[in-house]
Amino acid sequence: MAETPSIKCLEAFHAILITGSATAAGKRLGTTQPAVSRLLSTFEEYVGFQLFYREHGRLIPTDEALALQKEVELTLSSVERLGALATNIHHSNVGSLKIVAPVSFLSGPLADVVADFMRTHPNVRISMDSRSPESARELVARRTVDCGFIQLPEHHPGLRAESLLAGRMVCVMAPDHPLAQRKILKPKDLRDSPLILLGKGRYSRGQIENAFRTEGIPMRVKIETHTVATACAFAKRGLGVAIVNGLLAEQFAHGAHITNFSPKISVEYGFITSAHTPMSRLTEAFFEHCQRCLS
Template sequence: MALNFHHLHIFHTVAVYGSFSAAAQSLSMTQPAVTMQVQALEEYFGVKLFHRTTKRVELSDAGKALLPYARQAVALMKETEQAMAGYTEMLKGKLQLGASLTIGEYILPRLLGPFAREYPDIMISLKVFNTAQIVEEIVNHQLTFGLVEAPVEHPEIHSDVVLSDELLLIIPPDHPLRDVEEPTFEQLIDHPFVLREQGSGTRQVMEQEMRAGGHDPQQLKIVMELGSTGAVKSAVEAGLGLSVLSRSAVRNESVLGTIVTKRIRGLNFMRDFHAVYLKSTLLPLAAVTFMTFLKKHDLDQWL
C-alpha cells in the first residue's frame, strides 16, 4: 500500500471526533469502511494509531506524532483547492449551500447570476435558514456549507470571511426622525422597534455593536419580532416601528422612498458575512470555487 491523502484525511477525522461512527457520518462513509482504512494505515506504519475503548478511541503515542502531519495535509489540500478553483474550466457538479435569511433573500440572488454565467455547468441548490439553524444543520451533517451573517464560535466549525455588509437604521418616510441626520441611541429609545427574531445574524450584530458602544439594547421599545427581513420591511413601511437591516436588503425601498435609511451616531454596524463548514470536512470543489468567486470579484458591481 502507498501512503495517500485519503488515509490521512480519514485518520484526521477519527482523531478529531474521537469516534469511528461519528467520523463515518462526517465523511459519508460506513463505519466498517472507516475502520478498514485506519487499519490499512496502521499496517503501513506498523504501529497502532488508536487505543480503542468501549466509549471512544484515543490516540496512541504514534497517533499523536502523526496527527500534526495529517492536520497539515488536510489544510494544504484545502489551500490547494482554493488556489486552483479560479483556474478550473468546465467545472461540473452541484453547489448545495445554506444561507441565512438576509444573504439568501437579498445578497445571493444578485450574485448567483454572474456565478452561473462563469460556471454554467454547476447546478445551484439553496436552503435559507437563520444563522443558528445553518450552524445546527452543519453540525448535524445535514448541510456541508453555509453563508451566515454573524461570527460563529463553535469548536467544530471553521469560518472564512467572504463578504462585507453594513446595517442601517430604517424608518418610515413620515417619521419625526426623518430630518435628523444621525439620530442618537437616546433618541431612538422613545420609539417602537420592529426587529428580526433572536438567533438571526442581523439581530446579533445590532445588539453586539450597541453593547460595544456602551448602550443596552434592552432599552429599545421592541413591539414586534418577525422571522423574515421582508416582514420587517413591510412593518416599517406601515409605520409600526423602526428597525435595523442590511443596506442591501432595503436598496429598492430606499430608492422608491418607502423607507428612509440613516446611520446611528457613534455606532458602526459594519459586519462580515462568513462561509462556515465543519473543520473535519473537505468541501466539494463547487463550494470551494464559489468561495473563490466571492473573494476575487468586486461584488459592489452587482450589489
C-alpha cells in the same frame, strides 16, 4: 485467461481495425509498429484466439475480432467520457452545490453572485435553502450541505469561516417619520419610537441592546420578526423604526427612508464550510467567485 488487457491494448486493436495495418495504427496512436504489435499480441493472449490474418499486406479482422468490435468501441467511448468528466470536475464545471443562507441574503447579495456563477458554470446544479442560523451551522458542520453564509463572528468548532462582506446597522422608517430628516440616529433619539427588531439570540441584536443599555435608554420593542424583509415592510407602513442590517435592507427599503444607526454596529457575513474536511474543488471555485464579486 491472461491478465486483463490495458486500455492501450484496446486502442491498438481498434486502430488496426480502422487502418488495416500495425504501421498505420502506430501512426494513429503516436507510437511505433512494434509497440502496436506487442499490444495486439497481449490482447490476443487475453481473448485466447487470433484476431487478424494477413492478406496482401493488410491485416484483415477475423469474425471473432468483428464480434468484439462493438464492445471495444463502447469501452473506449466510456473511457473517453470518463476523461472528459474528470476534466470538468477538475475545472469545477460539473457537479452539484448545496448552499444554506438567510432568506434575505439569498434574495439580496447572493442572487447576482449565484447568477454570475451559473453563467460561467452552466452544468453545475445548485440547491439553495434558507434556515435559521442554528440549523445552518449544523447542516454545514455535518456536511449535509456544501457551504453557507452566516453572520460573524462564528465560533462553532465544526465550522471554518471566511469573512466575505461587511456593512453596518441602519434605521429604516417611513419617509414621513419625524426622524427621517436626521442624518444619524442614536438610542436617545429613539427613546419614544416603537422599535422593530430581529429576534433575540442574534449577535447584532445583543449589540443593539447593549448600545441602548450603555446610554441608559429603555427600548420600546413593538415588533419582533425573523427577517429583514418583514422588518422593513412594517417600518415602511409607519409601525415603528426598524434597526436592521444595512447590507440586506437596501433591497427591501424602496419607499422607505434609511438612516445610519450610532454607535456604529458593524455587520459582517462569512462563508462557512465544514472544518472536518477540505472544500471540494467546486465549493472552492464558488468561494473564490464570491470573493471576487463581494469584495
